[in-house]
Amino acid sequence: MDPELYKATIGGDLLEFVREMERLANDRHQCYLPASCVQLGPQKNTILHLATSYGHHEIVKLVCKDLPHLLAEKDARGDTALHLAARAGDTNLILLLTDSDYAVLALLGATNEEDNTPLHEALIHRHENAATTLIDKNRNMNYSVNHEGKSLMYLAAEAGYVAIISLLMDNPVGNYALDGKHKTKSPVHAAILGRNIARMVLLNFSLSDFYTLKSFVFSKYVLKLLWRKDRSSFYKRCEKGGNPLHCAAYIGFTDGISFLLKKSYILAYLRDRQGLLPIHMAASQGHVDIIQLMVQDRPDSREQLTLQGQNILHIAAKSGKCRALERMLKMPELEKLINEKDADGNTPLHVATIYGHPKVVSSLTWDERVILQLENKDGLTALDIAEEQMKPYMASFQKRLTWMALRVVGAPKAPHSKSATYVNLMLEEQPTTENYRDKVNVILLVATLVATVTFSAGFAMPGGYKNSDPSQGIANMLEKVKFQEFVICDSLAMYSSIAVAVMLLWAQLGDQKSMHVALKLALPLLGIALAMMSIAFTAGVYLVVSKLNWLAHFVLFMGLNFVIVLVLLFLPLCFLGSSNYHRFRFLSYCPFCLMLYALGSYAENEAAE
Structure with a gap:
């Protein structure tokens, strides 16, 4: 041009x-x-x-x-x-x-x-006045579907345009026929999905987008209009074989669920292609309000199982919906489902363990109604399953945290089972030995570094030394309490790290069992060395800045908090175990929760909930 x-x-x-x-x-x-x-x-x-x-x-x-x-x-x-x-x-x-x-x-x-006409474009881009024009x-124009199989009715329902849907229904312009490829594009599904799209936009942006707000508000009115005009569309299936109630349960459309249950409760008993019912979809997404609504309206829906024999607690546990599961555990109507087994004999606790959801496992194990001793059809308790998943080079950190969640509450192993873990370890002795050697080398390196640092600190005393007789070579701050703390903690740190190094050197000369014992003893000693080194550093810095009170107290406060956090993080590595005493279990549970929070697992899947 x-x-x-x-x-x-x-x-x-x-x-x-x-x-x-x-x-x-x-x-x-x-x-x-x-x-x-x-x-x-x-x-x-x-x-x-x-x-x-x-x-x-x-x-x-x-x-x-x-x-x-x-x-x-x-x-x-x-x-x-x-x-x-x-x-x-x-x-x-x-x-x-x-x-x-x-x-x-x-x-x-x-x-x-x-394959979009101008009218398709107007509806896709949410221009109601342009579409009406x-x-x-x-009004007698014959429009076909676009390449996605979306008709004018579908797009109008997705946008929540009640007036345009009325126009399309009352005039020949709305007549269309879907071929076999696009017969799943139902306006009813579009109205429900349009509400979800609007909800996501409103959550991420603002209410300034008027078309989004209209779609959010008018979705239920679109459903009412479609019910009056075309009830057969409410029984059409989507691409995954779900009916409109599946779709509404999946996105958490409470008003849509209420409307659909009142108009056609039979939808609550129809399965999709995976054999899931609408209440199962709600459980998989953590929509507890939907579950409560469906249980109140159709009380027998709480007993509905998947094709694998799993109830809604199984599904929530499988999906890792922790908050939802905690709310469901508080529902009296669902109490009998807590220890129910699926087709493989797995309870919700077994399922959460299999899929490695530590926060879900933790929530279940601290509920007194959950029976930790239950075995599945393979004769395995939840702890047995967790230990089977702790294979060398295979267990993710999520799996390890899941195992920890069971250990801190005293979950038992099956009395008649030696657990397949022992067999697996025997079959894979060589990779397990190499795994132990790697751990030994890492801890040995850390212990050597601690010993080197603390040895150097012992000759670089805070405040220096006296240069005149008769006290030449004596530390200037010998009489200070903090100096004495520095010397004691520095000495303990050095001797502990040396003991760890010697212990691990001997372990490398032995077999796998000796390595395991050495690691078990070395970890607590290394924890003591690190803690003592931290305290020694805090005491030394406090001494040299003691003239400025606020700074000295700030250093002391910061050092104390760090040592506490260090101990809590190190405790699970050294002393994590089961106990029948609630207080000891609680002490073990605190560092476990801290690790979950610090590593991002504590809020697992909460964004989706």
């Missing part, structure tokens, strides 16, 4: 546009330029496309009058100028472009590469 004409078109100056058009007309008559250069841009845009894109009404009006053949021209994406006007939601441009009967007949049914142009 001629650059001057291009600038004049997008600039919107009508006089300049007319001047450039006249210039090019004269040039063509003198054979300076081919006619194609006047009309087409790089993306096959005509001057009408450009003027429409930039919303220059006067230029559009002039082009429609003098060059009406440009109305049917398409750009590289197959869009006419009317597509662009509908996508922008500019009703004035739509009226200008459809001013003649020829334009109405030629443009309303024109499709682009995505296009419908009113020809």
